[in-house]
Amino acid sequence: MKFRTRSSAIIGTLCLVTSLALATASADEPAGAPAQQVSASLTEVARAQSPSAGAAGPDGTVWIAERAGSVRVLDDSGLGEPVLDISDETTTDGERGLLGVAFDKTFTHFYISYTDLEGTSTIDEFAVEGGQLRTDTRRTVLTQTQPYANHNGGDIKFGPDGYLYIALGDGGSGGDPHGNGQELGTLLGKLLRIDPSGGDPYAIPADNPFVDDANAKGEIWAYGLRNPWRFSFDAGTGDLLIGDVGQSDWEEIDRAPADSEGGENYGWASMEGTHPFRGGTEPANHVPPVYEYDRTGLGCSVTGGFVYRGDALPDLRGSYVFSDYCDGTLRTLQLENGEVTGVGDLGVSGGEVISFVEGGDGELYVLGSSGVVSRVDPA
Ligand SMILES: [Ca+2]
Numbered sequence: 188m189k190f191r192t193r194s195s196a197i198i199g200t201l202c203l204v205t206s207l208a209l210a211t212a213s214a215d216e217p218a219g220a221p222a223q224q225v226s227a228s229l230t231e232v233a234r235a236q237s238p239s240a241g242a243a244g245p246d247g248t249v250w251i252a253e254r255a256g257s258v259r260v261l262d263d264s265g266l267g268e269p270v271l272d273i274s275d276e277t278t279t280d281g282e283r284g285l286l287g288v289a290f291d292k293t294f295t296h297f298y299i300s301y302t303d304l305e306g307t308s309t310i311d312e313f314a315v316e317g318g319q320l321r322t323d324t325r326r327t328v329l330t331q332t333q334p335y336a337n338h339n340g341g342d343i344k345f346g347p348d349g350y351l352y353i354a355l356g357d358g359g360s361g362g363d364p365h366g367n368g369q370e371l372g373t374l375l376g377k378l379l380r381i382d383p384s385g386g387d388p389y390a391i392p393a394d395n396p397f398v399d400d401a402n403a404k405g406e407i408w409a410y411g412l413r414n415p416w417r418f419s420f421d422a423g424t425g426d427l428l429i430g431d432v433g434q435s436d437w438e439e440i441d442r443a444p445a446d447s448e449g450g451e452n453y454g455w456a457s458m459e460g461t462h463p464f465r466g467g468t469e470p471a472n473h474v475p476p477v478y479e480y481d482r483t484g485l486g487c488s489v490t491g492g493f494v495y496r497g498d499a500l501p502d503l504r505g506s507y508v509f510s511d512y513c514d515g516t517l518r519t520l521q522l523e524n525g526e527v528t529g530v531g532d533l534g535v536s537g538g539e540v541i542s543f544v545e546g547g548d549g550e551l552y553v554l555g556s557s558g559v560v561s562r563v564d565p566a
Pocket of ligand 1: 411431439453454455458459460476
């Protein structure tokens with residue numbers, strides 16, 4: 188790829204050495220040893236204007252959000268003209284903009300996650316009929332004011348349970364000055380779980396972890412998050428994986444199993460990764476990241492991805508694919524029973540990777556800040 192940075196070139200060399208060593212590992216290597224590297228290529232399928240997010244749509248389409256406020260549909264004939272344009276209602280100031288899109292399971296509703304002109308995180312819903320957005324049905328589902336222009340989170344996804352999950356950052360600035368991550372009385376620094384079809388404007392599922400706690404917001408599913416920019420559910424297992432961007436030292440991937448009852452405390456701002464943050468004390472219920480990496484060379488801002496469940500790269504199935512905004516190498520984690528049993532990379536860089544999108548067929552797309560939308564293909 189053209190956007191390979193100097194640091195990623197160095198890392199690529201290191202990983203090549205690692206893969207050669209792994210390839211010669213003996214057959215009696217203990218169970219859980221790092222798996223052999225899988226190589227991939229990236230095929231450019233479209234160019235968008237600052238693509239920020241995407242979602243599998245009806246009839247095999249992939250819907251792409253552009254940060255300035257438009258949504259365009261990618262199909263076999265390419266990327267179409269915008270089917271939605273809210274560019275006069277949002278701003279790309281700071282880390283703001285149109286930050287997330289999602290369909291419900293039956294493709295009857297489409298959701299957008301954006302910051303409005305005041306910076307308020309906003310989730311809106313549209314009905315979908317015959318694969319078309321009914322823009323006249325737009326309604327606001329949830330809003331959350333934001334004290335600063337950064338750490339908005341903004342990703343939205345439907346879980347295997349049919350509920351809408353919403354990632355919100357800690358409110359921004361740096362070091363979580365308001366203590367939002369550990370404060371259950373605010374939606375900031377949380378992963379939320381709501382039922383947008385169950386009430387007006389939404390219902391809180393009765394089995395959410397804090398519904399009986401008068402001092403906690405019932406919408407909260409998990410907490411202690413700093414800037415959960417991208418999260419996903421494993422289409423094979425239902426496990427939840429969150430890429431939580433670090434403050435200055437540690438980037439992390441958090442996880443919860445499919446049978447989680449929620450309430451996980453991922454530690455921020457007492458912890459950054461597995462490390463006490465600014466003299467913080469590790470909470471007794473801290474769920475440490477399943478994987479963390481420092482910033483001495485491997486990047487600056489994790490971009491959470493997906494567990495690959497497609498057909499094009501059979502050896503990649505079951506591996507979590509993610510990247511980093513500053514080092515666009517597509518990296519992999521092998522996961523078994525909630526533990527990382529191997530780390531690797533696909534030998535390609537996606538440039539400044541903003542987001543991944545999982546197509547309806549399980550294949551993965553990479554969105555780069557340059558505008559390139561590419562598909563992960565075999566090498
Ligand atoms: Ca954490």
